[in-house]
Amino acid sequence: MEINPAVTFKHDRSVMHAKRPKVLIVGAGLGGLALGMIFEKSDTPYEIFERAQEVKPLGSAVSLTGASAPLFKQLGIYDEFHALSRALAVVQVVTAPELEPAFMVKGSENPVKRYGAETRLIPRPTLYDLLMRQVPKERIHLGKKVLSTHQGGNGVLIRCADGSEYEGDILVGSDGAYSAVRQNLYAQLKKENKLPASDELPLPFLNVCLVGQTRPLTHEEFPDLAKAECQFKNILAKDKPYAWLTFTTEQSTVCFAIFQYLTAETSKDNDAFKNSEWGNEAALAMCEEVRDFPIVSGGEKQLTLGDLFDWTPKELISKVMLEEKIFKTWSDCRTVLMGDACHKLNPSGGEGGNNALHDAVVLANYIHALPDHPVAEEIDAAFQAYRTERIPWVEASFATSQAFRNMVDSNMKAKITRYLMKNIPGWVSGMVERRVLSNRPQVYFLPRDETPCEMAPAPQPSLNLKRPDSEKQQQSIKDNAGEEGTSRPI
Incomplete structure (x- = not known):
């Protein structure tokens, strides 16, 4: 040709x-x-x-709203997708280090009735x-x-x-x-x-992000896993340029994402041309920086991001840039x-x-x-x-x-x-x-x-x-x- x-x-x-x-x-x-x-x-x-x-099984979790359900139904895979995912109805925002509840972001009470399907989260x-x-x-x-x-x-x-x-x-x-x-x-x-x-x-970028997914955990290790709906916790630091998210999954794992907000100085250390494909060493180095940050597990024992890292195969933790542009x-x-x-x-x-x-x-x-x-x-x-x-x-x-x-x-x-x-x-x-x-x-x-x-x-x-x-x-x-x-x- x-x-x-x-x-x-x-x-x-x-x-x-x-x-x-x-x-x-x-x-x-x-x-x-x-x-x-x-x-x-x-x-x-x-x-x-x-x-x-x-x-490779890298990454954290994906939330798909009811707006994407028609495609999966047309392709005949919605039932399997539904079985592999958890309903996500509420995003709970808390502040660190006290882990005090700040507010909640809620969707409609009956999304299936309104839109034909609900938002679901899947690893x-x-x-x-x-x-x-x-x-x-x-x-x-x-x-x-x-x-x-x-x-x-x-x-x-x-x-x-x-x-x-x-x-x-x-x-x-x-x-x-x-x-x-x-x-x-x-x-x-x-x-x-x-x-x-x-x-x-x-491509401009203001943040870098650490993502991963733990091995399957017991309800004793992470009590929030016992709840049928996805427990989505968005934790905001009062005195650090970080925010971190945790999500419970249908696979009894906990997915996580840790955002670092960059300044003009820290952006130089995360230059896009040098680090568009960070290796595992960069990811593990960021793990050490944030491992003491507290998380909400639903139990009395105080857990940290370090606990999630210890429950996660190290090769499945990755560091990515968060570019933004149309x-x-x-x-x-x-x-x-x-x-x-x-x-x-x-x-x-x-x-x-x-x-x-x-x-x-x-x-x-x-x-x-x-x-x-x-x-x-x-x-x-x-x-x-x-x-x-x-x-x-x-x-x-x-x-x-x-x-x-x-x-x-x-x-x-x-x-x-x-x-x-x-x-x-x-x-x-x-x-x-x-x-x-x-x-x-x-x-x-x-x-x-x-x-x-x-x-x-x-x-x-x-x-x-x-x-x-x-x-x-x-x-x-x-x-x-x-x-x-x-x-x-x-």
Whole structure:
């Protein structure tokens, strides 16, 4: 396949054998796996490429609201997800070192009745295992670190560090905050003077975070595990630039996340270019800094973060940066970004997982609705429609995540935010919740989730898509001026 043919050609679908565009997905994270799961239910050919040699059970926990339940129901995995997770109805905020209750952030009393499903918390490794099992192993290629990408009028090409090359029709960058796909795309757009100045700036980050999950514990070791609902404790330090979270899981483990709020000086010690992939030594060093911080276990014995660290395999504790940015450029030609690659949210608001899933739904809809043998212009138009549909929801989630991040900091803005959250009228919090949970996107080409609920979902443009009839499309598009295949230099 020529990525950049020297001459243009007449793109006549009437003489072509029906062929669906092949999708190359870079990154086997939450978004990439969700996209693969959706394509597995269709006739869209796809391959997933993951830089890691193996998928390690790293991370803490993911909270998914009822807004993501329709997708899991459409894919037939909601019951298993429900069995592996715990309902999350209340976030309890306390202050340290006294561990005095400050206030609670509550959802609606009956979310299933209102929205069709409740918010549930699941350990990140458990969620990834569930999603990985939905994608055939032969579709996921591990140890494929992408070095370069190329695109043109006829297709896309990726080159990996092991010397292998792969060709396709569409390239999806789902490879995280430091996406190789985005870096290659932006480098090309910069050469063409098409990259907005803000997209050239490095990813800003104000926090670093230590995450992990203990081994299964007994109720005697951690009494809160005996409670059916997830016990989510958000602990704020009065005199330290830290906040830490603990969550109980259905697996009788305790997940944790410790946030350090950086100053101009401490940011130098956590430089993004030096530490985008911290090793285990950096994680363990941070463990020593915070191991005496107290936690709430539900029992009389006073536990600390050190107890959680001692109950956790050391190789499963990791340190990560918490970047925050929405990029303006999400796509060009045959390449498109999703998830953290185009919008990185602070995890304090718990919106990252939901947005990755919603990206997958909407992007899959627009790709599935493409005609056979789509030209670059048709693909690019679909990607623009995908961004147009998603960007208002992403911006709203970004604002929410920043509000929660501000709440747990130690500055005056944080104190004001906490005061507002503590005293916010019920009708205001209800309005915010309804707006967020009204966005319940579904895959248009799978049987609809018809779970009855009081609140109808917000309009979803991609739910009304339909793939052109192959015979009719050949006749109606054949003479369209847009069918002149144009190639672009790479």
